[in-house]
Amino acid sequence: MALKHAIMTHLMRGLPRNGYELVQYFAMDYERLWKASATQVYAELSRMAESGLLELVENRASSRSHGDYILTDAGRQELERWLLHTEADHGVRDDSLLKLIAIGALDDEQAQILIGNEQAYYRRRALALEKRLAEWPEEHEGRIWRGRRAIFHLWLVQARQTLEWLEKLETCLKNPDMPMDEIF
Amino acid sequence: MALKHAIMTHLMRGLPRNGYELVQYFAMDYERLWKASATQVYAELSRMAESGLLELVENRASSRSHGDYILTDAGRQELERWLLHTEADHGVRDDSLLKLIAIGALDDEQAQILIGNEQAYYRRRALALEKRLAEWPEEHEGRIWRGRRAIFHLWLVQARQTLEWLEKLETCLKNPDMPMDEIF
DNA sequence: TCCGGCATGTAAGCGGTTACATGATTGC
DNA sequence: GCAATCATGTAACCGCTTACATGCCGGA
Numbered sequence: 001m002a003l004k005h006a007i008m009t010h011l012m013r014g015l016p017r018n019g020y021e022l023v024q025y026f027a028m029d030y031e032r033l034w035k036a037s038a039t040q041v042y043a044e045l046s047r048m049a050e051s052g053l054l055e056l057v058e059n060r061a062s063s064r065s066h067g068d069y070i071l072t073d074a075g076r077q078e079l080e081r082w083l084l085h086t087e088a089d090h091g092v093r094d095d096s097l098l099k100l101i102a103i104g105a106l107d108d109e110q111a112q113i114l115i116g117n118e119q120a121y122y123r124r125r126a127l128a129l130e131k132r133l134a135e136w137p138e139e140h141e142g143r144i145w146r147g148r149r150a151i152f153h154l155w156l157v158q159a160r161q162t163l164e165w166l167e168k169l170e171t172c173l174k175n176p177d178m179p180m181d182e183i184f
Numbered sequence: 185m186a187l188k189h190a191i192m193t194h195l196m197r198g199l200p201r202n203g204y205e206l207v208q209y210f211a212m213d214y215e216r217l218w219k220a221s222a223t224q225v226y227a228e229l230s231r232m233a234e235s236g237l238l239e240l241v242e243n244r245a246s247s248r249s250h251g252d253y254i255l256t257d258a259g260r261q262e263l264e265r266w267l268l269h270t271e272a273d274h275g276v277r278d279d280s281l282l283k284l285i286a287i288g289a290l291d292d293e294q295a296q297i298l299i300g301n302e303q304a305y306y307r308r309r310a311l312a313l314e315k316r317l318a319e320w321p322e323e324h325e326g327r328i329w330r331g332r333r334a335i336f337h338l339w340l341v342q343a344r345q346t347l348e349w350l351e352k353l354e355t356c357l358k359n360p361d362m363p364m365d366e367i368f
Numbered sequence: 369t370c371c372g373g374c375a376t377g378t379a380a381g382c383g384g385t386t387a388c389a390t391g392a393t394t395g396c
Numbered sequence: 397g398c399a400a401t402c403a404t405g406t407a408a409c410c411g412c413t414t415a416c417a418t419g420c421c422g423g424a
Contacts, residue, residue: 001383002279009286020403033285035275040384042404064392064403079289083298088280090305091219095186096272097335101217102193104331105263114267121274143360147288150356151281153368154349161345165338172334176327184337185411204375224412226376248375248420374421385410393402 002089003044004053006034008071008079013144016057016068019045030128033151045069053078096121103173111173119166126159186273187228188237190218192255192263197328200241200252203229214312217335229253237262280305287357295357303350310343 026036048054053075056067203226210220232238237259240251
């Protein structure tokens, strides 16, 4: 039930947001912190409002919206409880990495396609992150935004490192007699 | 339904394995490529055998087991189809990173606990991966094992990089006036 | 003999997806 | 007036977890 907490990490910045805006955040690629479908986000928001973690306030911006959500004190308390008193789940389900683990099943030509796809993805991602960091809004200051901005730096170095690694993977497969310790 | 393919990436190495052994792999930390519960693994294995992706052969090692699974030709075909003709899902659900994104909600002392927990985890992980790479069995040779071994190298550099980043995150939070570009 | 690890499940329920439906508003 | 976007759902279904149950084998 971590979507609940993912929603909280968005709302903890203090800005009131409606369901649609939150759905956009969860769908955005370079902002991506949690995968979630629209249906699920709306359902979770209702549940959280009902249980008192969120409050529905008058909408700003858009007149079509039912209203905007903000974190309540109970919500902030739950956020703190989750952060400090629950263990992080390091269990992984990374579809793209799973494919790369299986790359040995393909011949050189096919492997090249798979690696190429991943390279394209991480190049796009690195560019988007660089742009996001370069254009960081000045009003995004303070402790909460600093934490968030730091994550973008982590994502960026990880993307770059993955690109480097993909090059090495290519070398490794194309030169089956080269010792792996020489490459990595 | 990617557990199916996660099971295939284990069996593609050619070694017959029973359900219990596969459950162990999925539970192992430094080997971790996909999170899955025992119940789910057994259920998926039955379904895959029924649909002809796996074959149940006579058990080696253990006499208690119902039998060992191996990949069929249809299984290898499905593996190739998945690798080449489906798009990788880059959607992320990383509980531990989600917590770090929210770290701005905590004060310095509390944040230190959270960072400490993560540091402990990644130190343990880096050590386990180093050990695994240092003790890599000689019989694990050939294209399929090379691909797998390469992933361990990626995981290791990622763990080390995350440790470096956690140090910077600490600095970043403890010195709110220091410009972030100086740290990262 | 009994305990711990091996080995495989069943049943209930929650979390999450996919496909589809609906209405309201803005811009051309 | 019409299309695109905004905004919020319903319904059915699947994947996955949690708690519990069962039996078998080997060793102290």
